[in-house]
Amino acid sequence: MERQVLSFAGDQFAQAAIAILVYGRAHSPFLTALAAAAAFVQALRPDTRARALGVAQSGLYAVQGLGILAGGAVAQLIGAPFAVGLAGLLGLTAATMLAMSWTHLRGRLVHARPNGPEIP
Numbered sequence: 001m002e003r004q005v006l007s008f009a010g011d012q013f014a015q016a017a018i019a020i021l022v023y024g025r026a027h028s029p030f031l032t033a034l035a036a037a038a039a040f041v042q043a044l045r046p047d048t049r050a051r052a053l054g055v056a057q058s059g060l061y062a063v064q065g066l067g068i069l070a071g072g073a074v075a076q077l078i079g080a081p082f083a084v085g086l087a088g089l090l091g092l093t094a095a096t097m098l099a100m101s102w103t104h105l106r107g108r109l110v111h112a113r114p115n116g117p118e119i120p
Contacts, residue, residue, distance in 0.1 A: 040052075040053075040056065041053070071083060071087060074086065074087075
């Protein structure tokens with residue numbers, strides 16, 4: 001009996017550890033969103049900052065709502081598993097394209113500076 005209790009507790013600990021790791025990994029992209037928001041705020045003039053943040057936030061809400069509607073429509077047409085897979089494939093493609101364009105742009109900016117990148 002004691003062995004079964006310890007085994008069950010060990011299984012629960014392993015499940016909790018896995019859940020915490022998955023939860024933490026799933027929320028790590030939000031950390032980059034914070035950095036992007038900070039860069040966005042710093043790029044704005046102080047007198048237009050509030051309006052620009054309001055427009056950006058409204059746009060994000062609108063796009064998220066449209067994405068949910070589009071995802072539901074696609075799921076109705078081809079089924080939920082395929083719709084989720086298609087959304088993942090589209091997200092992966094978009095992230096890859098953005099990463100490649102960022103790398104290309106950063107390389108051009110570094111080569112444009114005669115002394116190389118500045119180190120703060």
